[in-house]
Amino acid sequence: MACGTIENLSDGLSCPLCHHIFKDPVTLQSCGHNFCHTCLQRQQKSGVREGQDKTCPVCKKICPAHLCIPNITMSDLVGRIKENREDIRQMLKASQDFSDQLACSLCCERFRDPVSLQTCGHSFCHECLQKKARSTNQGGTLCPTCNQACPKKSYVHDHVLGSLVKRINRPGNRDQEQGREEGQEQKLVHECDKHKERISLFCLYDQTLCCLVCRDSFQHEQHKFLPLAEASDLIKVVVYVNVQKQLMLMNKVTNMSDDQEERMTEHKTNKVQVSEHITKEFEKLHKFLEDAKSDQLQQLDVTYDPLLKKMEENKETLRKKQKLLETNLEECQKKLVDSDIGALQDIREFLSQHCKTGQIEENLTVIKEKPETGLFKGPFQYYTWKRMLSVLQPAAAPLVLDPQTANWDVLLSKDLTSLSYRQNIFTLFSERRSLHFHVALTTECFSDGRHYFEVDVDGKKEWIVGLAKDTVERKRDAIIDDIYCSIFRNSHGELFISDSVVVSVACVTLKRVGMYLDYTGGQVSFYNAEKMTHLHSLSANFTGELCPYIGTSGLEEVPIKIVHLRL
Incomplete structure (x- = not known):
């Protein structure tokens, strides 16, 4: 200005x-x-x-x-x-x-x-x-x-x-005006180091103080100059704008730091709750299961501690950036009240050091990662049985299929534990029969407690394993709205959850699938039952009875079978 x-x-x-x-x-x-x-x-x-x-x-x-x-x-x-x-x-x-x-x-x-x-x-x-x-x-x-x-x-x-x-509209030569107000006191005259002439100009191109001889030299040929008073005003506008920007950024960093603190508190609370759950499960296995409990708690630390450490480091980074912003803000505020010469001296270094916030804005984020609950809140006693063949809770449910719920084109085994595709097997009408999916529900349904069962899918190209509400619509495709399931399609090499969420494209080696239901806790989890590795989890508020079911495609006759585990 x-x-x-x-x-x-x-x-x-x-x-x-x-x-x-x-x-x-x-x-x-x-x-x-x-x-x-x-x-x-x-x-x-x-x-x-x-x-x-x-x-x-x-x-x-x-x-x-x-x-x-x-x-x-x-x-x-x-x-x-x-x-x-x-x-x-x-x-x-x-x-x-x-x-x-x-x-x-x-x-x-x-x-x-x-x-x-x-x-x-x-x-x-x-x-x-x-x-x-x-x-x-x-x-x-x-x-x-x-x-x-x-x-x-x-x-x-x-x-x-x-x-x-x-x-x-006030007079432009503020040095002279100040001199008149102070009784024409002697002012300090700054000279050009090169030409020993009085400094009276500022080069906008090089951002340096200049004298009249500098203006006419080849070094500043075709450069734009301003009087010191005008140049000082412009520099202070630049600093003022950066002060406002850094104030806004400092508020942003402060809010993100507070958010990070809340996230850390939430994860620490979750870790305590999961630790208590693990401890309670393993106490039922008495002294000879102490080693297994220690292994699971160590896995919990391996999962949560790096995440908490990462959050702590990120929080410390945000604090350092906040402190740097406070330092820059203090320097900029000092620059605003400095004299014209003081405001313009070393301005290039000052702007580079205190008025650029691009690097401070980099990597500003709040870590919101959250471990899957199914990694730890699963059938831990069943995990241990794989190694120790001891008492389990929940034990694997010995489920059997209900012929009255089977689709027209599926064939059930004599022991009612497996089904395969066969066209037009059932001829009797049943209100409970599914007409649009090659599936069959089990005779047992669940309305409370914790339950687990496994299904053999070895050699299957396409299969379905899941839970359905007992009131699910059987006459049309709307059955998808009332189910919790995993659907594997070998033609795409993908594992879906409820026909929407892709879990993995490397599930072609699955031979046995485990499904865990915690009705009271509102959790459904799927596992690779051979290695008991977690695949995916769903959370919901369950009401009414939930019936396990299995299904196949209309393109293959290889059976899918419910596994009855025996000690």
């Missing part, structure tokens, strides 16, 4: 109630004072008793709250103050934009005694409005900008805008 520092702009655009830059500025019609819209409403609501007239917070002149108008010119100036600027060349253009905003649209010069129309909020010089505004049939005037009709003399003097113009 040609004259006037960024401090002066901020002071001129500050609300007298909150002392911050205006937000949605409005002008009181009775006195012309400006406030943030929200600040004015809050002040008049809290400071006036019922039945009393509302007054201006500055001059105490009576002014009802509804007699205030938006100040468009002030809103545009505030918007431009808050715009981000990346370098000095952009700020040079921005200074012209600020100057344009302080110009009357009628005389194209800076405002003189500015007034704002009450109906639309546009601002003009008082004299220009009286000379050039067009009259209406009712004796009023038309706004020269938007042509909106305004009652005669329906304008208000804008004190804040007038004060801001006075700040901008």
Whole structure:
């Protein structure tokens, strides 16, 4: 900006109630004072008793709250103050934009005694409005900008805008002005190290201090120069914008750090709950299972501790970045109050070190990883039975299939533990029979407790294993809406959960699938039963009875079989 520092702009655009830059500025019609819209409403609501007239917070002149108008010119100036600027060349253009905003649209010069129309909020010089505004049939005037009709003399003097113009129009040579105020005291003259001439210019291209001889040298050929006062204003605008940006970024980092703390607390709580669950399960196996319990607790630490450590490191990184932002903010604030020469000296290094936040913004994230509950909240006693052949709880359920629920085109074995595809096997009608899927439900259904069963899928190209509500629709494809299942399709090499979530593309080696139901806990988990490795888990609030079922495709006759485990 040609004259006037960024401090002066901020002071001129500050609300007298909150002392911050205006937000949605409005002008009181009775006195012309400006406030943030929200600040004015809050002040008049809290400071006036019922039945009393509302007054201006500055001059105490009576002014009802509804007699205030938006100040468009002030809103545009505030918007431009808050715009981000990346370098000095952009700020040079921005200074012209600020100057344009302080110009009357009628005389194209800076405002003189500015007034704002009450109906639309546009601002003009008082004299220009009286000379050039067009009259209406009712004796009023038309706004020269938007042509909106305004009652005669329906304008208000804008004190804040007038004060801001006075700040901008003050004498440009601030060194001389300061000298006059201090009684023409002797000032320190800075000389060019190369030419020993008085430094009076700033090169925008090299961002260095220069003398008149430097300006005419080959080193600065075709470079753009500014007087020190103007260059200082532009540099302080750059620093001011970066201060605002770093304040916003510091708030962001602080909030993310708090969020990370909450996530860590949640994971620590979950770890304690899972640890208690594991301990309770293994206590039932008595002394000879202590080694197995220790192995599972170690696996829990291996799973959670790296995640918690990663979260702790990320939290520490966020704290360091927050501290760096605080340091940069402190240095930038010092730069704002520095002298012209002090503000411009070593400016390249200063901007590079304190006014670039790109590296600080890198890798700003809150770690939200969460281990699968099925890794630890599963049939632990069954895991141990694989190695120790001891008592299990839950024991593998000895399920059998219900012929009345079997599809027309499936063949059940004599012991009712397996099925395979055969066309038109059943001829008797049954209300419980599934018509659209090659499946059969078991005779036993579950409405509480914990249960586990395994299904042999060795050699199968396509199969279905899952749970269905006892009230599931059997006559149409809507059965998918009321089931919890895993569907394997060898043609795609994919394992799906409820026909939607892809679990793995490497499941072609599955020979036996385990399914675990914790009805009370609302958990369904699937496992590779050969190695007891977790595949996937589902969570839901179960109601009514859940019936296990198995199914096949209509393209193969290889049977799928429920496994009856015996000790």
